[in-house]
Amino acid sequence: MVRRRRLRRRALDLLQFALFLLLLGWLLFEGATRMGYNWQWYRVPRTLLQVYDGEIFLGPLLKGLIVTLEISAVALVLTVAIGLGAAVLRLSGSVAGRWLVVAYVEAIRNTPLLVQLYLVYFILSPILGLDRFWAGVLCLAVFEGAFAAEIFRGGIMAVRRGQWEGAWALGLSRRAAYRFVVLPQALRVILPPLAGLAVSLVKHSAIVSVIAVFDLTNEGRNVISDTFMTFEIWITVAVLYLCVTVLLSLGAGLLEKRLKGAMA
Known part of the structure; x- marks a missing residue:
């Protein structure tokens, strides 16, 4: 009985999602038709893969997707490092360290990301000798690190006090x-x-x-300026982003289940 209810609920969720996609597709098609837009979906595959003399090459959108993944992967590693370090420093006994982290978190979380990117690119990059790629990575890591710091701090504070006392009773250092x-x-x-x-x-x-890094969004903009396929390209770009984020969410869900099973 419970299994049937779950199946019905999943079927209903899938039906609602399908109806939403159909409605969204109809709105896009109707809007483009009223604008007199000429759909050219047959040209989209060339922006993903291109074939010359029997050899397959990546199109501009897939090249941009690879750059996006590189930026995101490096920035995520730095984000975790910054977030963990900031959380530990805020929970330490150093008053100066705590206030430094508070100032960092509040300043980053309450100013626009675009402004931070311009500050990093036009001010810090010449000083540190960073190119566009690393300027973007640094800005994203610093921005997301402020949010990661609060995530790590909340997770650490959720651990019971008795666990700390047990570690100290065993003679373990704070680290x-x-x-x-x-x-x-x-x-x-x-x-x-x-x-x-x-x-x-x-x-x-x-x-x-916006600082001319050839990521997925920039490549999509360049393709549109060459082909005038506005709707097709932006929809394709959105789908590529969606595939990446969905895979990340699924991977995190599987890892979470495995951790729960290992610690049960």
Whole structure:
């Protein structure tokens, strides 16, 4: 009986999602028709893959997708490092460290990402000798790191006080207590919001297109300027982003289940 209810609920959810997609597709088609838009979907595959003399080459959109994935992957690693370091520093006994992290988190979370990108690109990049790619990575990591710091702090504070006391009773140092006792338990709390942050990072990575990084969004804009296929290209770009974020969400869900099973 319970299984039937679950199946019905899933079927209903799938039906609602299909109806939503149909409605969205109809609105796009109707809007484009009233504008007198000429659909050219047959030209879209060439923006993904191109064949010359029997050899297959990546099209501009897939090249841009690879750059987006590179930026997102490097920025995510730096985000985790910045977030964890900031959270540990805020929970430490250093008053100066705590206020420094508070100032960092509040400043980053309450200013626009675009403004931060311009500051990094036009001010920090010449000083540090960074190119466009690394300027974008640094800006994304610093921005998302402020949110990751609060995620890590919440996960660490969710670990019971008795776990800390047990680690100290065993003679573990603060670093060892974090590594072997606290963080493994906090990971179950941290992982779901951290996965959401990774998805957000992939979407926010599109902003690096304003400093001429040839990511997916920038390549899509270039293709549109050459072909005037506005609707087709932006829909394709959106689908590519959606595929990446859905895969990230599914991977995080599987990892979360495995962690729960290992710690049960």
